[in-house]
Amino acid sequence: MVAAGASRAVTVLGSTGSVGCSTIDLIEREPERFEVVAVTANTNAGLLADQARRVGAGFAAIADPAQYRTLSDALGGTGIECAAGAGALVEAAERQAEWVMAGIVGAAGLAPTLAAVRRGAIVALANKECLVCAGSLFIREVAASGATLLPVDSEHNAIYQVFASAAPETVEKIILTASGGPFRTASMNRIAGATPEQAVAHPNWDMGAKISVDSATMMNKGLELIEAHHLFGLPGERIEIVVHPQSIVHSMVAYIDGSVLAQLGTPDMRIPISYALAWPQRMSTPSERLDLCTIARLDFEAPDPVRFPALRLAREALGAGGAAPTVLNAANEEAVGQFLAGRIGFLEIARIVEAVLEEMAGLGISTLDDVREADRAARMHARAARTAPAGG
Ligand code: NDP
Numbered sequence: 001m002v003a004a005g006a007s008r009a010v011t012v013l014g015s016t017g018s019v020g021c022s023t024i025d026l027i028e029r030e031p032e033r034f035e036v037v038a039v040t041a042n043t044n045a046g047l048l049a050d051q052a053r054r055v056g057a058g059f060a061a062i063a064d065p066a067q068y069r070t071l072s073d074a075l076g077g078t079g080i081e082c083a084a085g086a087g088a089l090v091e092a093a094e095r096q097a098e099w100v101m102a103g104i105v106g107a108a109g110l111a112p113t114l115a116a117v118r119r120g121a122i123v124a125l126a127n128k129e130c131l132v133c134a135g136s137l138f139i140r141e142v143a144a145s146g147a148t149l150l151p152v153d154s155e156h157n158a159i160y161q162v163f164a165s166a167a168p169e170t171v172e173k174i175i176l177t178a179s180g181g182p183f184r185t186a187s188m189n190r191i192a193g194a195t196p197e198q199a200v201a202h203p204n205w206d207m208g209a210k211i212s213v214d215s216a217t218m219m220n221k222g223l224e225l226i227e228a229h230h231l232f233g234l235p236g237e238r239i240e241i242v243v244h245p246q247s248i249v250h251s252m253v254a255y256i257d258g259s260v261l262a263q264l265g266t267p268d269m270r271i272p273i274s275y276a277l278a279w280p281q282r283m284s285t286p287s288e289r290l291d292l293c294t295i296a297r298l299d300f301e302a303p304d305p306v307r308f309p310a311l312r313l314a315r316e317a318l319g320a321g322g323a324a325p326t327v328l329n330a331a332n333e334e335a336v337g338q339f340l341a342g343r344i345g346f347l348e349i350a351r352i353v354e355a356v357l358e359e360m361a362g363l364g365i366s367t368l369d370d371v372r373e374a375d376r377a378a379r380m381h382a383r384a385a386r387t388a389p390a391g392g
Contacts, residue, residue, distance in 0.1 A: 014103030015039035038092035049074030061088035124276035157272035158250035158263035175252040177244040194346040204247040222314020323363035323374040330378035331356035
């Protein structure tokens with residue numbers, strides 16, 4: 001663990017994304033505090049090379065081999081090593097950084113995140129999909145290696161900050177807050193005709209496209225329910241979801257004595273990222289400070305099961321166990337990709353996920369190979385389940 005005053009060796013997986021850029025921003029604000037071992041991207045070689053130069057990274061890895069030349073040209077003469085392909089991402093995660101940000105989006109992040117877990121790193125977990133799809137197998141790997149998992153998702157980070165981990169029996173339930181996304185009060189007609197641009201326009205958070213669509217369907221909260229179950233060891237029945245449109249109370253823990261502890265802050269991912277980056281210390285951030293008198297009110301309401309069927313699907317998948325969460329996640333990733341490409345309508349996302357869950361019901365999982373196979377099959381079924389044209 002990093003001592004006060006010493007620098008921490010860090011790797012940022014998915015450095016070119018929304019979480020990745022916020023992480024790099026914090027690192028650049030206190031350069032003496034961090035030594036960057038590796039950074040990674042999928043296709044954005046230009047930004048990756050720029051980040052690697054700025055933070056003086058030792059290694060830059062890009063998933064898309066077609067981008068290798070662009071990356072190596074851009075890093076020419078810097079002495080920064082670079083490589084391409086899925087193996088290069090795993091290599092980035094395996095390099096000896098004490099701390100690793102898992103900031104890749106989707107199940108594609110599973111292999112590199114596991115590589116960091118397996119060597120016992122401190123893993124700041126933004127990539128909720130890899131925990132949803134591999135669930136208890138992932139948690140078993142964490143326990144076996146002695147890795148430290150620090151939740152970065154703002155809700156789970158909030159819970160982590162107020163959860164009595166030394167006395168979990170005193171926790172009655174977890175209350176996950178949800179903004180409700182851009183369609184919280186929209187008519188079903190408007191939701192049915194939602195375009196990708198409207199769906200990614202989140203009212204409070206500035207995030208990548210996939211998680212923004214997940215927030216609009218509320219599948220994001222469903223994935224977070226499963227994530228919370230694995231991170232904090234509570235059954236789904238003791239994880240409540242409450243819509244809180246201002247996104248100020250990031251989540252709460254209710255105790256057996258009736259106390260409820262919450263973590264609050266302005267909606268800026270640099271707050272939970274900084275918590276993980278400096279852990280177990282804290283560091284300052286430029287985030288806007290919370291002014292409760294200006295905000296004046298905080299609202300809470302129950303989620304609407306008709307507008308947001310994805311929440312029910314996630315609860316059912318968690319209850320069903322086996323491969324169901326893996327299938328839910330993969331079918332959702334595929335359907336969101338189709339929606340963003342304009343091939344299906346917004347409401348088709350949950351319909352496709354439900355159809356694939358039904359088709360693959362009862363499938364078990366006992367190894368990581370089973371996870372990969374269920375993920376592959378669910379994506380295939382989701383492509384086949386595509387039923388309606390865009391806007392339908
Ligand atoms: P973005 O889409 O903004 O960024 C994703 C990152 O992953 C980019 O660096 C991207 O590279 C890389 N990437 C994408 N696909 C692949 C792939 N197939 N193989 C390797 N790398 C890949 O996502 P976000 O930053 O929004 O989200 C990242 C994760 O954090 C997600 O799991 C999300 O649920 C979670 N999260 C995000 C929050 C946010 O505020 N954004 C909040 C809470 C959780 P490239 O740039 O080249 O495409």
